Amino acid sequence: MIPERWLNAALTLGLLAVPLWALWADEPFTITLATKVAILALAGVGLNIALGIGGLVSLGHAAFFGVGGYAMGILAHHAQTFQPMIWGLEGTKSMPIIWLTALVSSGLAALAIGALTLRTSGVYFIMITLAFGQMFYYFAISWPAYGGEDGLSIYVRNGFPGLNTLDPIQFFAIAFTALMLALFLHARLKASPFGLALNAARQSPDRVETVGLSPFRLRLLAFVISGAITGLAGALFADLNRFVSPTMFSWQLSGELIVFLLIGGVARLYGPVVGAAVFIFLEHHLGDISEFWQIGLGVLLLLIVLFARGGLIGLVAGEKR
Amino acid sequence: MSLLSVQNLTAHYGATQALFDVSLEVAQGEVVALMGRNGMGKSTTVKSICRMIPAGGTITFDSKDLRALPAHKAAQAGIGLVPEGRRCFPNLSVRENLIAAARPGPWHEATVLDLFPGLRDRLDQSAATLSGGEQQMLAIGRALMTNPRLLILDEATEGLAPLIRQAIWDVIARLKQDTGLGILLIDKSLKELSAIADTAVILDRGTRVWGGTIAELTPEVTNRHLGL
Known part of the structure; x- marks a missing residue:
């Protein structure tokens, strides 16, 4: 078995090496694929805080991904059309402002959804989060001001001071940095008294109460942090594609985020990174062979669930205690 | 003045009443033994005090009414619980x-x-x-x-080897001697309880049937209510 710390370091280097090789080989599409992996992994890191540490099986995280995406889409749309938004506010093409808006708006969405859904547990929690995700999906479809079912196209990628964001490697650097920061936050949170109490609340909420902690509040805070990170990923994903549409809210995307964690390893720090990389690899390479590439993904998922509960990281680094 | 005052405590499991007007008090620095045979309501009393189950009557801790508080607020108020069966994370x-x-x-x-x-x-x-x-x-x-300001130990020595039990009793004695903690002890070891507790309350079928100082806990009382 390889110590998880070494495996994580190797994965970080691998994620850096692929686009650098692609840059050398003049393969910009590979850089874009690596960027997509980094962004989807970022969304998975968000979910991993709720699901991996807190045990909250949310089937509605696409809602936060979509809110982040639409935060970017709406701000950029108003900037490119020179039309003011509500209360005369101007749109913007500035990534830092868009990210902040995405973090805050998806965090607030998570606060509202979590305040209601976290009063339930088990299958009820799964179904109510799914229902909220679908509510956002149908709301976006019926919102003609921002494209309705057709979505919104953003003609020019948003800007970041000092960087040429249209250069694939520079945009990858932004996504990679965001992912590293989120992974650092996850690691710190998990080891903090808050993370430990959240983990304990997953195992035995009644015992947590007897030491003076409210499982509901712990989970709500985790859900908000989780939603905000997933929202940031949504904003970056929309920027990568220069397009937002209601599919960002779809329940399939919520399911894919869970699949990332199952493939890589639920609660493993780099679980979403491995899961997103495998998913994109299969989508790209198996997708070239057959449009039914998801059958291959399904077989892999089945094997992992049956024989490798710790995901691929668990296979290499061993089971956690 | 009492740190913890429980008056006319009642509790139900569904339609079954488990506690009938149980009252007890714990002062700061005092060790109170809550005694009774199995299934007589000792742990239910503890769960009621810690707000883990709904209960009737009054529960006052440090002049604060605990009845309206959820379990984590009761713990925040200063009640530390060592639950039956250890229950570590x-x-x-x-x-x-x-x-x-x-x-x-x-x-x-x-x-x-x-x-x-x-x-x-x-x-x-x-x-x-x-x-x-x-x-x-x-x-x-x-x-x-x-x-905490009040420590509740529910069957803290149950199922342990004699040497370990003695170590736990030594720790409780040290806590009594060195800290101002109020301690509510639930245990079946009469000898050790008698050595460490100041007062005792005996429950029988959910009802308080005896209360007094440890010195008053005569063999006749223990024989009648505890079958010892």
């Missing part, structure tokens, strides 16, 4: 169990480890892999990390 290490429960006050990791030096070598070990005695020490340490 199994997936967390010893250190993580302590950190997760920590609240500001004189008890912290170092002072808990001074009380239980045996845990020092187990700090990074998963709580689930500890022996029963070590888990009990951890459960007491975790309760102390909340910096």
Whole structure:
């Protein structure tokens, strides 16, 4: 078995090496694929805080991904059309402002959804989060001001001071940095008294109460942090594609985020990174062979669930205690 | 004035009434033994006090009415519980169990480890892999990390080897001697309870049938109510 710390370091280097090789080989599409992996992994890191540490099986995280995406889409749309938004506010093409808006708006969405859904547990929690995700999906479809079912196209990628964001490697650097920061936050949170109490609340909420902690509040805070990170990923994903549409809210995307964690390893720090990389690899390479590439993904998922509960990281680094 | 005052406590499990007007008081620095045979309502009384189950009557802690508070607020008010069956967080290490429960006050990791030096070598070990005695020490340490003013120990020595039981009793005696904690003790060991408690309350079928000082706890009383 390889110590998880070494495996994580190797994965970080691998994620850096692929686009650098692609840059050398003049393969910009590979850089874009690596960027997509980094962004989807970022969304998975968000979910991993709720699901991996807190045990909250949310089937509605696409809602936060979509809110982040639409935060970017709406701000950029108003900037490119020179039309003011509500209360005369101007749109913007500035990534830092868009990210902040995405973090805050998806965090607030998570606060509202979590305040209601976290009063339930088990299958009820799964179904109510799914229902909220679908509510956002149908709301976006019926919102003609921002494209309705057709979505919104953003003609020019948003800007970041000092960087040429249209250069694939520079945009990858932004996504990679965001992912590293989120992974650092996850690691710190998990080891903090808050993370430990959240983990304990997953195992035995009644015992947590007897030491003076409210499982509901712990989970709500985790859900908000989780939603905000997933929202940031949504904003970056929309920027990568220069397009937002209601599919960002779809329940399939919520399911894919869970699949990332199952493939890589639920609660493993780099679980979403491995899961997103495998998913994109299969989508790209198996997708070239057959449009039914998801059958291959399904077989892999089945094997992992049956024989490798710790995901691929668990296979290499061993089971956690 | 009492730190904890319980008056006319009633509790139900569904349609079945488990407690009938139970009253007891614990003063600061006092050790009160809650005694009774199995199934007589001792743990139900503890769960009611800690707000883990709904209960009738009045529960006042440090002049604060606990009845309207959820369990975590009761714990925040200063009630530390060492629950029956230890109930450590199994997936967390010893250190993580302590950190997760920590609240500001004189008890912290170092002072808990001074009380239980045996845990020092187990700090990074998963709580689930500890022996029963070590888990009990951890459960007491975790309760102390909340910096309570009242410590409730529910069957803290149950199922432990004699040497470990004695170590736990020594710790409780040390807590009584060195701290101003009020302590509510539930145990079946009459000899050890008599040596450490100031007063006792006996429950029989959910009803308080006897209360008084340990000196008044005569063989006739224990024979009648505890079958000893």
